[in-house]
Amino acid sequence: MEATNPILILNNAIIVTMDSHNCVFVDGAIVIQHNSIIAIGKSIDILTQFTSISHRIVDLRGQILLPGLINTHVHTSQQLARGIADDVDLLTWLHDRIWPYESNMTEEDSFISTLLCGIELIHSGVTCFAEAGGQHVSGMASAVEVLGLRACLAESIMDYGEGLPASWAARTTEECIKSQKDLFMKHHNTADGRIKVWLGISSATSEISEISPTVTSRFVNSADVLMSQLFQHIVEIPYENQLIVETRGVDNGTVTYLEKIKFLQNNLLAAHTVWVNEKEVDCLAKAGVKVSHCPAAAMRMLGFAPIKEMLSAGVCVSLGTDGAPSNNRMSIGIY
Ligand SMILES: [Zn+2]
Numbered sequence: 001m002e003a004t005n006p007i008l009i010l011n012n013a014i015i016v017t018m019d020s021h022n023c024v025f026v027d028g029a030i031v032i033q034h035n036s037i038i039a040i041g042k043s044i045d046i047l048t049q050f051t052s053i054s055h056r057i058v059d060l061r062g063q064i065l066l067p068g069l070i071n072t073h074v075h076t077s078q079q080l081a082r083g084i085a086d087d088v089d090l091l092t093w094l095h096d097r098i099w100p101y102e103s104n105m106t107e108e109d110s111f112i113s114t115l116l117c118g119i120e121l122i123h124s125g126v127t128c129f130a131e132a133g134g135q136h137v138s139g140m141a142s143a144v145e146v147l148g149l150r151a152c153l154a155e156s157i158m159d160y161g162e163g164l165p166a167s168w169a170a171r172t173t174e175e176c177i178k179s180q181k182d183l184f185m186k187h188h189n190t191a192d193g194r195i196k197v198w199l200g201i202s203s204a205t206s207e208i209s210e211i212s213p214t215v216t217s218r219f220v221n222s223a224d225v226l227m228s229q230l231f232q233h234i235v236e237i238p239y240e241n242q243l244i245v246e247t248r249g250v251d252n253g254t255v256t257y258l259e260k261i262k263f264l265q266n267n268l269l270a271a272h273t274v275w276v277n278e279k280e281v282d283c284l285a286k287a288g289v290k291v292s293h294c295p296a297a298a299m300r301m302l303g304f305a306p307i308k309e310m311l312s313a314g315v316c317v318s319l320g321t322d323g324a325p326s327n328n329r330m331s332i333g334i335y
Helices: 043-050 076-081 090-103 107-123 137-147 173-187 215-226 238-247 254-260 278-287 295-302 307-313
Strands: 007-016 024-033 036-042 055-059 069-074 126-131 150-154 195-203 230-234 268-272 290-293 316-319
Touching (some): 036 043, 069 107, 076 090, 076 107, 076 137, 090 295, 137 173, 150 173
Parallel strands (some): 007 055
């Protein structure tokens, strides 16, 4: 007869704990009960300790066990768009391919797209991801609930500018901000706490993503009030720096501008952050901004951020994939 609370022992594995001492057990075992890990240690010690308790052993000799990977830059809504924007520059990618696609999505489309994306993420060892911002957070949240992943979800706002799809251009800045707050109240900490909702601004400039200059500081205030995290794409291409210099009264690029308006702070996750100078790297470090580096997207279209300099300056750098149409793959680990 099966025990009421069966204990599962994963035995004989190489276990990379990533605990505070970076312990690695070459012949290790993990004990699981009620979907929780209750003990980790050397196989011999674990088996001695649990020998009198009903348990099932799975032999994992030759296998490596490590904590789930965290992908810090994902666009779940873009999963169905894999391959629609190959071999084009970023502005063509956005204006002619991705915006028309994303602006025609329904909540159900987003749910299906997120399900597919999540399956691919799980397959590559990911247990948690940060969504960079789509249009239907409720659809994403429903999918995450089913997938069992942890996720930080964000809506992407674009509140003005020429060339925006009609359904986005029709929304006022007020509506965009209210929508994000409403989504926070509706979905934050749901799915047993697995879902967090962040506030998202697609990027700092018009032309790239159409954000009015006043909206960013209001977002900082909203995030402070809600104690939420912020997400933004920052300087993916040199043209963004050029636009910022031309339109925002600073003699350097986006990071200099964001520092000036006090947008850089330790609750901000910045994606890409490719085109930054030494002084701007110091600004990011001083403010505690976290950077998501997406090597595949960098190789494909954007160029590489000064990652070595960022790490030397103390910036927390993590890895992401970006969305499927940015690299046609969703694995941050093994290909
Ligand atoms: Zn992105």
